[in-house]
Amino acid sequence: MTPRPIEKPDRARIKTLLTKNKINRRVSRLAARISRDYAGKKLTVVSVLKGGVVFFADLIRRLEVDCSVDFISLSSYDGKSSSGKVTLLSDLKESPKGKHVLIVEDIVDSGRTLKYILKSLARKGALSVRTCVLLDKVSARKTPVRVDYRGFTVPDRYVIGYGLDYNEHYRGLPHIAVIED
Ligand code: IMP
Ligand code: MG
Numbered sequence: 728m729t730p731r732p733i734e735k736p737d738r739a740r741i742k743t744l745l746t747k748n749k750i751n752r753r754v755s756r757l758a759a760r761i762s763r764d765y766a767g768k769k770l771t772v773v774s775v776l777k778g779g780v781v782f783f784a785d786l787i788r789r790l791e792v793d794c795s796v797d798f799i800s801l802s803s804y805d806g807k808s809s810s811g812k813v814t815l816l817s818d819l820k821e822s823p824k825g826k827h828v829l830i831v832e833d834i835v836d837s838g839r840t841l842k843y844i845l846k847s848l849a850r851k852g853a854l855s856v857r858t859c860v861l862l863d864k865v866s867a868r869k870t871p872v873r874v875d876y877r878g879f880t881v882p883d884r885y886v887i888g889y890g891l892d893y894n895e896h897y898r899g900l901p902h903i904a905v906i907e908d
Contacts, residue, residue, distance in 0.1 A: 735896045736906045741887070745879060745903040750861075750889060753878045754782070757859060758789030761829065761876060765792045771826045773819065775844065776800040777898070778833035781890030782861045782878075786831060797821050803840050813843040824852040833890050834862040834881075838872035845872065862886065862903070 761770075772794050774783035787794060800817040828848055835841055841858055848856045859876035867883045881903075887893045888900030897904075 734894070736893060740907045741897070741900075741904045742907055743902050744881065744884075744886060744905050745889075747901045750878075750903065751785075754785050754861075755789055757876050757878060758786055758791075761786075761859065762789075762791040765827065765829075768792065768827050770794040771797060771821070771823065771828045773797050773799055773823075773828055773830045773844075775830065775832045775840070776817070778890045778892065779831050779861075781898070782833055783831045786859070795821070797823075799844060801840050801843065803837075811837070811839070813839050815843075815847075822851060823848050823856075825854050827855045828853045828857075830856065830858045832858065832860045834864065834886065835860050835872065835874060836864045836867045837869035839870055841872045841874075842870055861889075862891075 770792050772783070772787055774780055774796065776798055777800070787796065797819045798817070799819050801813055802816055803813045830841065830844055832841060841860070845856060845858070857875040858873060860874050861878035862881045863874055863877050863879070864883050865880050884905045885893065886903055886905055887897040888903045890898055891903070892898045893906060
């Protein structure tokens with residue numbers, strides 16, 4: 728069967744929400760706070776793939792604490808809408824037992840993905856777990872979840888760029904944008 732073509736929204740419909748400079752300034756401030764809070768400790772920074780990877784790469788380069796990295800991959804979105812079900816695609820490579828873990832996510836929407844990760848890390852005996860989220864769609868929350876470090880609060884609109892995709896398009900945009908209907 729011929730695969731269904733995936734729509735790629737054209738550039739004219741893409742409007743900037745957060746500029747590169749604004750994101751850079753915010754990431755530096757978050758990194759400074761995290762570095763202060765974890766001073767003298769060894770930190771494990773977990774990147775939630777794939778969307779969180781650009782934010783993660785920028786953040787860890789600004790951290791002044793000794794850190795190791797790990798990756799976890801989950802899926803909850805189907806196109807532009809949340810499926811309501813979180814699937815673990817690939818788990819951490821190292822055990823989080825006895826470690827201070829910081830989860831780095833691109834965006835919290837319903838809260839289900841972050842909640843799933845928090846539960847899993849607690850079950851595996853992490854010493855402490857905090858969350859660092861670049862974007863928070865506060866009004867879309869379906870389940871309460873703790874955000875310890877937040878970049879920006881954003882409206883309940885589908886956003887792309889700086890790691891975030893629309894059907895695997897536009898992850899490489901250097902800024903964050905919305906798609907106009
Ligand atoms: P949640 O489980 O509903 O909180 O959704 C979290 C995941 O869905 C995020 O890690 C993103 O990968 C994806 N997601 C949620 N909202 C958006 C969006 O506006 N643009 C791109 N991805 C999104
Ligand atoms: Mg994500």
